[in-house]
């Protein structure tokens with residue numbers, strides 16, 4: 016187990032963890048949101064972030080501080096904590112983002128890490144190369160090699176008890192992301208940003224974002240704290256957490272406020288388009304959109320930023336509570352309906368069900384079947400895998416609900432979409448206690464049929480009959496020929 | 507148009523309306539939430555409901571007031587508005603609920619309406635018979651006949667400018683609900699509660715609730731303000747509004763608070779199970795669950811009731827904003843994932859797509875395809891109906907994306923799941939500007955195939971080819987034989 020990170024609870028790929036930040040003499044509970052502070056202008060003061068919004072950690076840019084003389088001198092003299100008046104942990108970025116935007120920066124990893132250490136940062140960052148999506152494989156490989164050299168340099172810089180991040184790059188090549196994750200994990204660095212996903216987010220490519228994170232996670236160990244770098248929209252936090260991300264940073268709360276943009280977990284709204292505030296936060300319960308529109312620029316920006324932060328932190332709490340209750344994927348189900356690209360993201364997450372199954376607890380609250388997508392959840396996959404190992408009688412009657420017949424068989428098992436067959440003795444164990452809709456769907460029936468297939472394959476020679484109620488012929492066609500079919504709706 | 511109710515905007519079956527309440531000299535914007543006030547104990551004072559939560563209308567029970575001597579005398583003397591200190595509109599219930607619970611009450615419709623008028627109620631209610639679900643048809647018919655007699659009595663009671671409700675009963679018989687709606691609509695009464703749905707809600711029978719509302723709505727005119735009587739859980743407001751309900755009442759906010767129950771749009775939580783507050787309201791941003799648990803009973807109840815109200819009113823605002831923006835069904839999509847029974851409710855709503863299509867605007871923002879269910883939305887149905895009337899050439903090439911070939915044809919149309927075919931000139935008009943996932947699904951493809959079938963049926967003899975990319979054979983099998991199939995992925 017990595018010393019600085021301890022896992023407390025898990026659901027799907029998501030987890031509640033404790034990141035110990037020795038230099039700040041504090042621990043940060045994850046999933047955590049790091050508000051981005053621009054040292055040159057702050058919309059909401061760091062002190063207010065801590066006191067009013069409960070921020071335990073924030074992030075600021077050491078490259079900007081380094082490049083702004085008076086701020087640099089102040090930071091060196093007072094230290095970041097005093098300068099920003101923030102009691103929690105402070106992470107610093109290195110200028111890699113500026114590198115990716117402007118093509119050139121004038122510090123090395125060594126210099127910037129030493130500077131970060133000198134100004135009292137609690138978590139520092141080397142200068143990696145944020146390779147954008149869709150570049151040539153050659154470029155992705157070359158830049159990854161450079162990033163990896165920089166991480167090795169970073170390991171040797173004298174940074175005391177400051178934690179240091181090891182960004183994971185690799186563009187849109189899953190094998191490179193995985194290799195980058197494995198390399199980073201093998202360093203003695205501490206926190207692992209999945210880098211250069213901002214261009215994916217900007218283009219709503221949540222499917223590709225999920226693939227990038229999944230690949231990085233395969234390389235990183237389960238005990239690595241993962242930062243989804245540059246991901247600040249609350250709409251996608253649940254998806255990111257379910258894939259195994261622990262840290263998010265948000266510049267969006269302030270940048271969007273500056274443009275009169277209003278965050279919601281269903282997407283972004285323009286203030287001018289709102290006739291009602293779809294929110295219960297202190298800003299939205301004591302003001303109407305007209306009230307806010309009537310404010311002078313600076314105050315309007317501050318109120319919108321406060322709303323944006325309330326929504327953002329509430330979603331983080333909602334996610335933590337969902338992990339505790341074991342219904343994180345039910346929350347992802349809802350968020351997936353915010354935009355068709357979020358649905359793509361969720362469908363892609365389910366491609367990685369086998370990977371998520373590894374960390375998913377064997378028992379939780381109740382499994383809720385709430386869409387066709389639910390049929391592909393890790394819990395269903397796990398049940399199917401288990402079917403290979405269950406002991407079976409010589410002849411077996413499978414049926415939904417109570418056995419309507421089956422005296423001729425040695426035993427009768429239940430069949431429940433989407434899980435498929437199971438011995439009645441398991442009826443009260445997770446996930447077979449699932450709540451399912453009365454109106455089932457073909458995805459659930461097909462998954463049940465798949466379960467039957469696995470059971471039959473694992474038990475050649477077993478005599479099997481299925482008593483079903485009006486299953487569609489396409490679903491029945493999925494079953495092996497040796498399964499005898501009995502339509503129970505025919506008297 | 508009914509004088510007291512004016513429609514301002516619509517989306518699916520939902521609408522924003524203005525209910526004019528002459529006796530209160532006010533108008534109430536709908537959808538509206540009526541907090542239920544128990545005249546004997548109030549957790550949150552009516553004045554605070556108005557000032558802090560923006561309540562424009564509340565409901566209290568005239569039967570309880572009538573039966574409690576000191577309260578009755580005070581109400582008769584001061585009037586309800588002064589007694590409750592509430593500046594908005596006040597609706598009164600009649601004791602029908604008590605009748606359904608205890609089997610007997612000691613007032614007649616005439617008496618209770620006169621009493622309601624005497625105490626200054628703005629919207630009064632006769633004593634109808636709330637027939638529970640699943641009773642015999644005979645009982646449902648008998649009781650409906652009684653309810654209808656009472657409505658006729660109510661028409662003749664002298665009630666000045668007090669509005670009077672006409673409850674719609676009929677148990678779980680859709681034809682009776684529809685007939686009851688038609689009868690109520692023909693009276694000169696003003697507001698139309700769909701009654702006796704509480705037992706359905708208590709059993710999570712959102713599917714049956716939707717069918718009951720749909721039937722009542724078929725009988726009522728579009729201009730009738732509809733009250734979903736006893737429905738106070740914010741999880742189902744969007745579903746109720748999308749079916750055409752305008753008024754909701756909530757006793758839940760207070761009753762649940764008394765039992766340490768915490769409302770969310772994803773369902774109810776027990777305070778003891780919460781480690782984090784999944785909410786951004788003033789209560790939840792300034793307290794942790796531990797803080798609230800540590801409070802004395804009375805204060806804890808008040809804080810929970812305040813949270814419950816914040817969530818409830820925020821959902822009403824969210825729904826109104828969704829109607830304005832034209833994305834109410836996208837909100838219903840999300841709420842449908844709160845519980846499998848809510849999914850049943852949404853799937854049932856889509857059974858009534860043709861009914862909802864009647865009020866759905868022809869143009870809105872962007873249609874978001876966010877689930878298999880989206881394929882059955884009214885907008886898809888409308889496009890299919892339109893296909894019967896579009897002018898077609900003698901030979902037509904249909905294809906996803908750009909025409910890869912088609913020179914041999916008179917024209918080339920686009921095919922987009924879930925809509926199906928349309929002339930390229932319509933590409934920029936609603937709903938064909940839809941945002942759809944990159945990963946389409948079989949429901950979308952099947953709906954597109956259905957569109958092709960309609961087009962072909964409406965144009966016998968037309969020469970049609972479909973250029974598709976790897977459509978599954980089950981979907982292709984839905985197409986008429988005369989459609990030539992060209993798999994564009996085969997070079």
Ligand SMILES: [Mg+2]
Nearest residue numbers: 220222223944
């Ligand atoms: Mg893509």
Ligand SMILES: [Mg+2]
Nearest residue numbers: 453711713714
């Ligand atoms: Mg049912």
Ligand SMILES: [Zn+2]
Nearest residue numbers: 294296299322
């Ligand atoms: Zn807000």
Ligand SMILES: [Zn+2]
Nearest residue numbers: 785787790813
């Ligand atoms: Zn709250």
